[in-house]
Amino acid sequence: MIKIHLGLLAKQPVDLEGTEPAELLGVQPSSALTILSPLTYRLTARSVSNGALVEGEISYRIGGSCGRCLEEVEQTLRNAHLCLFYDNLPEEELDITDDVREEALLLLPMNLLCSPDCRGLCPQCGANLNQETCSCTSEPDQDSPWSALDQLQL
Numbered sequence: 001m002i003k004i005h006l007g008l009l010a011k012q013p014v015d016l017e018g019t020e021p022a023e024l025l026g027v028q029p030s031s032a033l034t035i036l037s038p039l040t041y042r043l044t045a046r047s048v049s050n051g052a053l054v055e056g057e058i059s060y061r062i063g064g065s066c067g068r069c070l071e072e073v074e075q076t077l078r079n080a081h082l083c084l085f086y087d088n089l090p091e092e093e094l095d096i097t098d099d100v101r102e103e104a105l106l107l108l109p110m111n112l113l114c115s116p117d118c119r120g121l122c123p124q125c126g127a128n129l130n131q132e133t134c135s136c137t138s139e140p141d142q143d144s145p146w147s148a149l150d151q152l153q154l
Helices: 097-106 147-151
Strands: 003-005 014-020 039-048 051-065 072-086 093-095
Touching: 003 014, 039 097, 051 097, 072 097
Parallel strands: none
Antiparallel strands: 003 093, 014 039, 039 051, 051 072
């Protein structure tokens, strides 16, 4: 739980540093995506007019299969510019755990890739095009109902 004691915050900025278990994110491990490390945070909370401002950095490691070539991948996800504002503060302490969790989930990629220029697998023979070239032809199938679209002149 990441909590800020507001009595202390009214007097000075509060530095928060630590880790939260990977289970906090609520991501079920699978072959496509697994959280490999705890969520690490380094935050500073300041009292501002009518509220509190929390700034800092969060990071954690993920692993899984590349969405194009199916090779195993590990990446560090980092938000170095986390910024949260709170108004209508409670009296004693402010729990920011859910907001930090949401920011961490926003870092997850739609498709985990081994590299931005991953060439993926050949759709015909399944060869990993990052490691080898295949002898498959790229000619369109003439029996396909979509082959008529190749004849269009725009």
